[in-house]
Amino acid sequence: MRRYARRTVLALPAAALSILVSAAPAHADLKLCNRMSYVVEVAIGIDHQSATATRGWFRIDPAGCRVVAQGTLTADRILLHARALGLYGSSPAPQGGADTLCIAEQNFVIAAARQCRAGQTPAPFTQVHPTPGDDGHLIAYLAEDSEYDDEQARLAGIQRLLVVAGYDASPIDGTDGPKTQAALNAFLKSRGLGADAVQQPNFFARLIEAVQSPSATGLTWCNDTPHKIMAAVATDDGKSVTSRGWYRIDPGKCLHPDVTGQPRQIFSFAEAVDHDNRAVKYKDKALNWGGSTQLCTREAKFEINEQGDCGTRGLSAAGFAAVDMSAGGKTLRFAMP
Incomplete structure (x- = not known):
């Protein structure tokens, strides 16, 4: 059974997450600032006296900051986990982290975050050491390898x-x-x-x-089901076929995969998933929308430039459908059978 538990997680390797060390105790609001080119959702973990709690999601725009904890913060350790919005598709791969704590798909507060229950999934968290800022807040920065300023x-x-x-x-x-x-x-x-x-x-x-709105140009996916949908797109430029995913399409929303240039052909695959990110079944079959063209995918976010021999390369194969773009724009609506 296909799983998508980590497809929306944003890469925050140690070199990319700015860790600012402070020896002072945390006696101020905790603020997170985003110096990435993605709108991100962040979860925080508070580890104190052998008890660990998590809370999320805090949405932060590029160059934006957000206070995620107010008042005196009593904690032995502060940990972070971030994910890009699902509309970015093949955004950076899942982050690493020394701690595995529980999160939920929607906004959550989990008091005992080391033992996941129904509706919760484990995720890697990275410890950070915020530094006092000029405004009196304790600040930690999320950053990319590009090292953008605000x-x-x-x-x-x-x-x-x-x-x-x-x-x-x-x-x-x-x-x-x-x-x-x-x-x-x-x-x-x-x-x-x-x-x-x-x-x-x-x-x-x-x-x-x-x-997330229908468009008269390019490819648009629209989710008319009550389920979350994970989708992938592939493009053929005449030299090679590149498959890319996963894009998250929430119920009642539309999405444009980022197809640049003028490829000769475009392919699409989409699959409905439940709250635990497992493939939804309808009449004992996975609820998906695709076709006969077998292309490579993987469970985590991906961009694959070489097709064929998917299984021997540790990849999965999915049946993509060719999309007729002759009219200049195409909307694919995913609905229940």
């Missing part, structure tokens, strides 16, 4: 969501230029927004809304 992280985050929404703002590098401005202006025009909207606090929410 301005670069925000622009790279906008570029990334524009690409997912179908606008050509690549490369995603946090550097402004004519191509990024053209994509941004096209997006603003399509949504009836003025230039000042880019600086508004809800601009990332507007970008995400565009990504």
